[in-house]
Amino acid sequence: MEKFNKNTLDKRKPQHLYVQLFNLIRDIIIRGELKDHYKLPPIRSLAGRLEVNNSTVVNAYRLLEKEGYVYKKIGSGTFVSPRLEYDNEDVILEKYPAKDDLKLMDQGQIQIRKDMISFASATPTPDLFPVEAFKVLLNEVLDRDKGEVFGYQESQGYFPLRESLTKYLKNYNIETKPENVQIISGAQQGIDVIAKALVEYNDRVIVESPTYTGAIGTFRSRGAQIISIPILEDGIDIKKLEESVRVNKPKLIYLMPNFQNPTGYSYSLEKKKKILEIAKKYNVLIVEDDYLSDLVFNKKENGTLKSLDKDGLVIYIKSFSKIFMPGLRLGFLVMPPRVYHKILRAKHTSDISTSGLNQRVFDLYLRRDIWRDHIHHMEKIYKIRFEVMCKSISKYFSESGLEYNIPNGGLNFWFKLPEGLNSDDIYDKAVKKNVLIIPGNIFFPIVNENSYFRLSIAAVYPEQIEEGIRILANIIKGYNKEHIRDSYTPLL
Numbered sequence: 464m465e466k467f468n469k470n471t472l473d474k475r476k477p478q479h480l481y482v483q484l485f486n487l488i489r490d491i492i493i494r495g496e497l498k499d500h501y502k503l504p505p506i507r508s509l510a511g512r513l514e515v516n517n518s519t520v521v522n523a524y525r526l527l528e529k530e531g532y533v534y535k536k537i538g539s540g541t542f543v544s545p546r547l548e549y550d551n552e553d554v555i556l557e558k559y560p561a562k563d564d565l566k567l568m569d570q571g572q573i574q575i576r577k578d579m580i581s582f583a584s585a586t587p588t589p590d591l592f593p594v595e596a597f598k599v600l601l602n603e604v605l606d607r608d609k610g611e612v613f614g615y616q617e618s619q620g621y622f623p624l625r626e627s628l629t630k631y632l633k634n635y636n637i638e639t640k641p642e643n644v645q646i647i648s649g650a651q652q653g654i655d656v657i658a659k660a661l662v663e664y665n666d667r668v669i670v671e672s673p674t675y676t677g678a679i680g681t682f683r684s685r686g687a688q689i690i691s692i693p694i695l696e697d698g699i700d701i702k703k704l705e706e707s708v709r710v711n712k713p714k715l716i717y718l719m720p721n722f723q724n725p726t727g728y729s730y731s732l733e734k735k736k737k738i739l740e741i742a743k744k745y746n747v748l749i750v751e752d753d754y755l756s757d758l759v760f761n762k763k764e765n766g767t768l769k770s771l772d773k774d775g776l777v778i779y780i781k782s783f784s785k786i787f788m789p790g791l792r793l794g795f796l797v798m799p800p801r802v803y804h805k806i807l808r809a810k811h812t813s814d815i816s817t818s819g820l821n822q823r824v825f826d827l828y829l830r831r832d833i834w835r836d837h838i839h840h841m842e843k844i845y846k847i848r849f850e851v852m853c854k855s856i857s858k859y860f861s862e863s864g865l866e867y868n869i870p871n872g873g874l875n876f877w878f879k880l881p882e883g884l885n886s887d888d889i890y891d892k893a894v895k896k897n898v899l900i901i902p903g904n905i906f907f908p909i910v911n912e913n914s915y916f917r918l919s920i921a922a923v924y925p926e927q928i929e930e931g932i933r934i935l936a937n938i939i940k941g942y943n944k945e946h947i948r949d950s951y952t953p954l955l
């Protein structure tokens with residue numbers, strides 16, 4: 464801030480001067496260039512240097528304080544707020560600018576050419592959507608309910624569907640009532656509605672690191688401070704979680720206990736129980752995002768936290784996008800009674816209600832048990848891909864220096880590159896060979912972490928998988944050699 468002078472702010476810009484100043488100081492703080500508790504220049508002296516009114520600096524400091532970047536001590540001045548100290552990951556940092564297509568990925572999308580082998584998408588290809596079966600039920604609903612279908616629907620959801628879901632949940636050992644079910648337009652909306660209902664400005668939200676990017680974006684959009692706790696192969700690091708909950712008193716803990724996105728890791732039963740104990744001890748709500756627990760390939764424990772929740776601490780989100788049709792925009796929440804009214808209000812202000820037509824058709828899927836057949840069908844298709852993937856990985860990746868863990872189910876595989884290799888570079892090289900991966904960086908909410916990547920089997924056909932993995936293995940081996948050659952210069 465020493466360099467600030469009369470040219471620092473641009474008086475010709477339409478943006479208010481105090482907002483420009485706020486942005487400048489905020490960015491300096493975010494970049495870590497000002498130490499915790501650093502005293503900002505007094506108002507009058509900074510205003511003098513910038514040649515602006517005192518009120519410009521006052522307003523900028525006020526905004527910085529409101530956003531939690533600085534704090535005031537009466538009579539002493541304004542100071543940089545300490546970062547959330549727990550471990551290195553609990554630091555709010557923006558990511559480095561990425562390449563154009565990686566930036567697109569940060570926004571949750573990427574352009575995929577038709578001829579590509581895409582391990583990037585975790586969404587089923589359209590040929591897997593049960594269009595014909597859906598058409599029959601759709602017509603039946605239209606004949607039965609006529610115009611009713613297209614009126615505004617009850618915000619909480621079509622009652623018969625909530626009833627069917629309550630029955631369906633019994634198969635997963637979740638006991639609930641239609642009153643506690645909230646229909647949502649996809650899990651992403653579920654996260655958004657929960658955030659809108661419960662997260663206030665500057666509240667802290669704990670997430671796994673790495674985690675689902677859509678959740679990070681949503682919590683950030685509410686002004687939440689994100690605290691990330693590393694996930695291990697058997698679930699989140701419990702010691703760090705408990706310590707962080709104790710110190711940071713978060714509003715929510717957002718978790719994916721089964722086939723976590725992006726790692727594919729699943730929590731052990733022991734950890735699931737321990738998390739509920741922590742939630743009870745510190746009275747924190749957990750958001751359980753169950754986007755995929757239906758796809759189990761190696762039979763292991765995959766119960767939900769919700770099925771173990773005796774104290775009403777878990778808000779359960781269920782999506783059907785990965786095993787049904789993402790474009791339907793359909794999912795549901797199971798809510799503990801204490802959040803019921805807030806969530807209902809937030810859903811109403813989001814989109815009033817989820818499509819009545821889709822809800823009615825899905826209700827018939829459940830009532831007629833067509834759903835079970837559909838799940839079995841999807842399981843069969845994905846199991847073939849899963850097995851080809853496992854074989855290809857063991858054939859081509861075993862010598863590559865990659866670290867990985869074969870998941871028990873789900874669609875995602877997570878890899879750590881050997882020391883010194885960068886997943887953005889692997890991404891670039893792979894794209895040139897028509898193979899698409901997702902660099903792990905986008906899944907880390909806080910740190911810039913370049914040594915991981917995610918492969919998903921949702922949108923690759925079995926015959927593409929082996930070829931794609933072979934290409935990736937060659938890139939990694941070649942890159943390894945290139946890297947080693949580049950980094951050693953004999954001093955002769």
Ligand SMILES: Cc1ncc(COP(=O)(O)O)c(C=O)c1O
Binds near residue numbers: 650752794
């Ligand atoms: C973990 C997780 N939660 C939620 C979503 C969003 O799902 P939906 O299509 O139901 O909104 C996704 C989509 O990829 C996801 O991976």
